[in-house]
Amino acid sequence: xDLHEGEVVLKEVRKHWFIMAVxxxxxxxxxxxxxxxxxxxxxxxxxxxxxxxxSLILLAYWIWLLIVWLSFFxxxxxxxxxxxxxxxxxxxxxxxxxxxxxxxxxxxxxxxxDITTEVSGVLETFLRFGDIHVQTAGxxxxxxxxxxxxxxxxxxxxxxxxxxxxxxxxxxxVGRDGVSGPSAK
Amino acid sequence: xxxxxxxxxxxxxxxxxxxRGVVWAFLAxxxxxxxxxxxxxxxxxxFSMRAHAFGVAEMVYLTGSVVLFAGAIMTLLAxxx
Numbered sequence: 001x002d003l004h005e006g007e008v009v010l011k012e013v014r015k016h017w018f019i020m021a022v023x024x025x026x027x028x029x030x031x032x033x034x035x036x037x038x039x040x041x042x043x044x045x046x047x048x049x050x051x052x053x054x055s056l057i058l059l060a061y062w063i064w065l066l067i068v069w070l071s072f073f074x075x076x077x078x079x080x081x082x083x084x085x086x087x088x089x090x091x092x093x094x095x096x097x098x099x100x101x102x103x104x105x106x107x108x109x110x111x112x113x114d115i116t117t118e119v120s121g122v123l124e125t126f127l128r129f130g131d132i133h134v135q136t137a138g139x140x141x142x143x144x145x146x147x148x149x150x151x152x153x154x155x156x157x158x159x160x161x162x163x164x165x166x167x168x169x170x171x172x173x174v175g176r177d178g179v180s181g182p183s184a185k
Numbered sequence: 186x187x188x189x190x191x192x193x194x195x196x197x198x199x200x201x202x203x204x205r206g207v208v209w210a211f212l213a214x215x216x217x218x219x220x221x222x223x224x225x226x227x228x229x230x231x232f233s234m235r236a237h238a239f240g241v242a243e244m245v246y247l248t249g250s251v252v253l254f255a256g257a258i259m260t261l262l263a264x265x266x
Contacts, residue, residue, distance in 0.1 A: 009234065052200065055264040056207065062257035063214055069253060070221055073246050077225060080242075081232050094232075099224050102232070 004089060011157055013084040016129030016149040020079050027072040034061050074099060084132075084145050086158060091134060093143045105143055109162050111136045117151035134158075204265055211261055215254075222250065 003009070038057070042048060049057055081096040091112075095103040112134055119130030124147075132151045134143045148154060162168045226243065233239040 012234070052203070052264055055260055056203075059207065059211070059257060059260045059264060062253060062260055063211075066214075066218060066250070066253045066257065069246075069249050070218060070225075073225055073242070074221075076242065077228055080238070081228065085234065096232075099221075099228060 003087065007087045007089050009085045009087050010161070011086040011154070013086065013132075013145060013148050013154050015079055015082065015145075015147045016127060018123065018127050018129060019147050020076070023072065023075045023079075027068050027075075030068045030071075031065055034064055084148075084154075086154075086161065088161065091143070091158065093145070107134060107136050107143055109158075109165055110167055112158070112162065112167075113137055115155050115158055117155050119151060128152075207261070207264060211257070218250075222246075 078096050078098060081094060081102075083094055085092040085094070090109060091107040093105040093107060095101075095105070114133075114135040116133045116135075117130055118133070119125055119128070124130050128150050129147050130151045131144055131146050132148050132154055135141060136143065159168065225246070229239040229243060
């Protein structure tokens with residue numbers, strides 16, 4: 001990611017840790033599932049693998065663990081690289097989907113028209129995560145980060161940056177009651 | 186009466202054929218794993234904003250991979266003996 005001269009990253013916004021926690025738990029269950037199924041199956045159908053066959057089953061399990069391990073890190077990469085980098089000039093929206101899709105959008109503060117947050121659901125409300133929508137005057141009208149950590153504070157942070165740049169007078173003058181936000185300078 | 190999976194499979198395929206197939210399948214898996222690992226490491230080094238976080242991730246990933254491959258290779262050797 002190339003930054004302009006004098007541009008610094010002030011804040012990074014990622015998906016909430018809960019999203020990653022779900023994947024960690026999922027990976028853990030995926031890892032222990034085969035032995036659980038084997039022992040339940042062995043008990044139910046009274047079969048018993050011995051010698052080469054038991055080694056082959058064990059080898060298949062090691063390979064399964066390696067697949068789970070690799071998948072977990074692919075997810076983690078997706079989680080870590082899929083982020084918003086808020087600089088002193090703009091929002092850099094990096095959309096990472098798996099390993100082979102990466103999209104970078106740059107939203108200068110003076111093109112932002114409105115910022116809305118959406119927190120819906122019990123977990124989202126208690127853990128404070130949700131979607132942030134930034135509406136722009138650019139070609140790509142809206143950039144979104146889903147399940148972002150503490151969307152309200154991110155919204156405030158962006159507004160504060162815009163106030164510092166004299167693009168808006170105060171946060172209260174923007175986006176109230178769904179009305180469109182700060183005008184471009 | 187308990188069902189012996191080993192005897193049934195051994196009756197269909199010879200042990201040499203099974204071993205050879207398993208070794209080739211394992212080598213194919215190692216190749217695919219290596220390619221995906223290289224792509225992962227490329228992403229971390231090319232796109233990371235924080236070298237420290239990805240340095241730690243790299244270490245954890247590679248250590249875990251080595252441990253798991255060690256287990257797999259030992260099991261494979263036990264199959265061949």
